[in-house]
Amino acid sequence: MSRRISEVRMESTVGQTVVLRGWIHRLRKQKEKxxxxxxxxxxxxxxxxxxxxxxxxxxxxxxxxxTGRLERDDRAIEGGYEVKVNKIVVFNIAASDYPIGEYQSDEILLDYRHLALRTRKLINVGKIRGSLLKYSRGWFDRKDWIEVTPPLLVKGAVEGGATLFEVKYFDNRAYLSQSSQLYLESMIYSLGPVWTISPSFRAERSRTVRHLAEFSHLEAEIPWIGLSELMSIQEDLINHIITMIKTFNKKELNFLSTDALSKLEEISTPFQKISYEEAIDTLRSMECKIKDQNGSERIIEWGDDLNTESERELTKDKTSPIFVTGYPMKIKPFYVKQDPSNESIGLAVDLLAPYGFGEISGGGIREDDWSKLRARIEQSNLKIDDYLWYLDLRKYGSVPHGGFGLGIERFLRWILNFDDIKDVTLFPRTMSRILP
Incomplete structure (x- = not known):
């Protein structure tokens, strides 16, 4: 009976006959052997x-x-075990023009992603992705949150209409979901704290190393919560995932990056918390620049959203994530609740990863007042009819509530210390890539 390699690669199996199934990863033929x-x-x-x-x-x-005898040989790769083969059964002879060699360009690896998944790099990425999802689910299970599956076909925008993917829906128009947030909000009235990991889609015309058109989105919503507690939940979740990965995925981490594990060891809690105003003051002292709508560069100022460069400047010397709170309402989506003490400020928070990796999570408290929410929808030039169901949540028993969304690929890019987000995605979808 065949076994996996990890099951036989041990001292107690040396000298025994083993049967292993798999693929020829490398092959070097000599005259006799x-x-x-x-x-x-x-x-x-x-x-x-x-x-x-x-x-x-x-x-x-x-x-x-x-089939063969397992022997000890210190010269052999991966622990010094070797199989002396006496029988080979062939299932399929691969064509001799296999396009993935030991060294290939990034574009070739993307063009043949269905085959590049067999490379040891992507195998280890896939294992850590799977572990990250498992550890996330474990945290929510222990905290008694309920996992749900919101729809991916929707009628309205969550993060702005300019980044919606439109699809034909019978005789109507629909869109691919940018976020499950609105649907999660509807479930807190009957299920309490809820969460999901679902695909989200953003039609952003961006070619940066941190943007994807389709990404895995961990989202959570909870009733009767304030901003401080919401940050504590995110901090606890992320710290749990990091601790589990450090403990149980050392082998994969060390294969993929020489310093990923050591950097994760530097993380400490509680995470630093700064206000948006403090962030802008810091960036202005650095003379951090942004581009305005005309493409002209100028020093960042209060009221500007934090972009990739400004987030990088804020975190490049940090060893742990930081929370940024209190963004201007004018740069936040329609559902953000106003700060009662200053209505120009929203009760929103972003979590920025250290070493310049930028935002990995965003969230905040949701507006629970019907009239204020309706006014914000109208100000955002959205169609009221598409949000009547969402407004109903404020008409019938509304409560203070909030939540957050964590981008799995951005989170993983930081954990693995990778430059490009495409490297942590098994089948990346970008502006220029929809195949394979």
Whole structure:
């Protein structure tokens, strides 16, 4: 019976006959024998030595079952275990023109992403992605939050109409969801604290290393909450995920980055909290510049949204994330609640990752007053009819409530210390890429 490589690569199995199934990751043929690096379905590899006559037709990525004796050899890769092969069963001989070599350009790896997923880098990225989702779910389960699945086809915008993907919906028009927030809000009245991990879509014409047209979105909403408690929830969730990854994913972290683990060890709680006003003052002291609508550069000032460059400047010397609170209402979406002590300020908060990785999470307290919310919808030039159901939530038993959205890929990019967000996405969707 075949086993996984991780199940046999141990001292107690040395000298035993093992059966392993997988793919030829690397192959070097000599006159009398051939050296095989076998990769199984979890991405683990082991060295195998076979008589050359058993490998005559084999090629890279051929799928096989090998049988042989496990031996100790300190020269062998991945722990010093090697299989002395006496039998090979072939499932499929891969074509000899396999396009992914040991060294390839980024564009080739994107063009052949369906095959590049077999590279050890993306295998380890996939494992940490899976772990991140598992640890997130574990945190919410322990806190007794209910997981829900909101719709992805919607009629209205959440983050601004300019970034909506339009789709034909029978004889009507619909859009791909930018966020599940509005639907999560409707569920807190019957299910209490709720959360989801769903795809979100943003038609942003951006080619930066931190933007995707489709991304994985962890979103949560909770009734009867204030801004301070909402920040504590995010801090606890993120600290839990980081702690679990440091503990149980060291192997993958060390393979992917030489310093990712050491940087994660530097994180401390509580996370620093600064106001938007403090952030602007700091950036102005650095003479941080932004571009206005005409493309002209000027020093950032109060009322400007924080862009990629300004977020980088604020966090490039930090070792832990920081919260920025109290943004001007004019730069925040229609659903943000006004600060009762200063109505020009919104009860909103962004979480910025350290080392210049920028925003990974955004949230705040939602407007629970029917008349104020309706006025904001109208001021945002949105169609009231598309939001009547959302306004109903304020007519029938509204309560103070809030939530946040965490971008999984942005979070993972910071954890792995990667330059480009496409490298943490198994099938990235950007302005110029919809295949494979």
């Amino acid at each position: 051939a050296f095989i690096i076998l990769r199984d379905d979890r991405g683990d590899i082991i060295q195998a030595v076979s008589p050359s006559n058993l490998t005559e037709n084999l090629t890279i990525e051929s799928s096989v079952e090998i």
